[in-house]
Amino acid sequence: MVKIGSHVSMSGDDMYLGSVKEALSYDANAFMVYTGAPQNTIRKKISDLRIDEAVHLMEEMGLSFDNVIVHAPYIINLANPDPEKREFAISFLTEEVKRSAAMHAKQIVLHPGSAVGGDRELATKWIAEGVKKVILNTKDLPVKIALETMAGKGNEIGKTFEELKAIIDLVDEPNRISVCFDTCHTHDAGYEVKTDFDGVMKHFDEVVGSKYISVFHVNDSKNEKGAAKDRHENFGFGYLGFDSLLKVIYHPDFLDIPKILETPYVEGNPPYKEEIVMIREKSFDPNLVEKLKNK
Ligand code: FE
Ligand code: FE
Numbered sequence: 109m110v111k112i113g114s115h116v117s118m119s120g121d122d123m124y125l126g127s128v129k130e131a132l133s134y135d136a137n138a139f140m141v142y143t144g145a146p147q148n149t150i151r152k153k154i155s156d157l158r159i160d161e162a163v164h165l166m167e168e169m170g171l172s173f174d175n176v177i178v179h180a181p182y183i184i185n186l187a188n189p190d191p192e193k194r195e196f197a198i199s200f201l202t203e204e205v206k207r208s209a210a211m212h213a214k215q216i217v218l219h220p221g222s223a224v225g226g227d228r229e230l231a232t233k234w235i236a237e238g239v240k241k242v243i244l245n246t247k248d249l250p251v252k253i254a255l256e257t258m259a260g261k262g263n264e265i266g267k268t269f270e271e272l273k274a275i276i277d278l279v280d281e282p283n284r285i286s287v288c289f290d291t292c293h294t295h296d297a298g299y300e301v302k303t304d305f306d307g308v309m310k311h312f313d314e315v316v317g318s319k320y321i322s323v324f325h326v327n328d329s330k331n332e333k334g335a336a337k338d339r340h341e342n343f344g345f346g347y348l349g350f351d352s353l354l355k356v357i358y359h360p361d362f363l364d365i366p367k368i369l370e371t372p373y374v375e376g377n378p379p380y381k382e383e384i385v386m387i388r389e390k391s392f393d394p395n396l397v398e399k400l401k402n403k
């Protein structure tokens with residue numbers, strides 16, 4: 109069975125329990141959460157996250173912990189030239205990995221970082237050093253750090269498979285590091301995901317190794333291939349299109365890997381329940397966005 113879900117929120121009084129309820133409301137069997145607002149690093153204590161209740165509900169509803177993913181906040185930059193800020197990023201990520209483990213999540217997605225001054229080689233070195241320290245700080249925790257493939261906006265590191273491979277090699281902890289493959293980002297970075305996903309995966313396998321992929325973000329893109337923009341579109345409504353994205357979801361080599369939607373809300377309405385129906389039924393509804401507008 110395909111493992112499909114979306115990012116869900118973790119906030120208010122319900123926290124993690126609310127995340128599980130939201131995922132269930134979309135009939136998802138996978139989900140991804142930020143442990144607080146993605147644009148800041150203010151976090152509640154682990155004891156206030158309502159983990160026990162969330163875990164009970166997951167067990168009751170047959171939601172596997174293997175399909176639970178945490179996403180680190182995107183303002184964290186392990187490649188910040190300011191050593192104090194790099195230290196902060198490392199200690200914050202260490203706490204994020206501990207929270208992820210407490211939540212029974214098996215992986216935390218990380219945007220590798222941004223080469224602020226433009227020196228990509230130095231940035232790559234700092235990122236690898238930072239990831240390595242986080243792994244050492246959380247030695248026995250069964251949580252992988254999943255480096256996300258990036259669109260290449262600004263000075264983002266991780267636009268090419270070679271850059272991810274360089275980090276993975278420097279970190280040298282194959283059991284604790286993996287890759288989150290985002291379809292919108294790789295398309296925006298210039299890879300031919302739309303018409304030749306098999307070719308892209310062959311290339312990925314040669315450079316990094318297919319076994320490193322631990323999660324897919326299955327987003328459509330608002331922009332042409334190579335635009336380096338990173339603007340997600342609803343499933344089937346962008347430049348990638350429904351059939352190309354279905355090919356990723358049902359690819360026989362990756363059936364066991366969870367797939368997460370980060371497609372945009374339509375006028376305040378989450379599209380996930382309906383997008384998951386389209387994916388399960390393998391049938392595109394060209395009126396979906398219109399319907400969501402009028403919900
Ligand atoms: Fe991301
Ligand atoms: Fe993503």
Ligand code: ZN
Pocket residue numbers: 290292293338339340
């Ligand atoms: Zn994105």
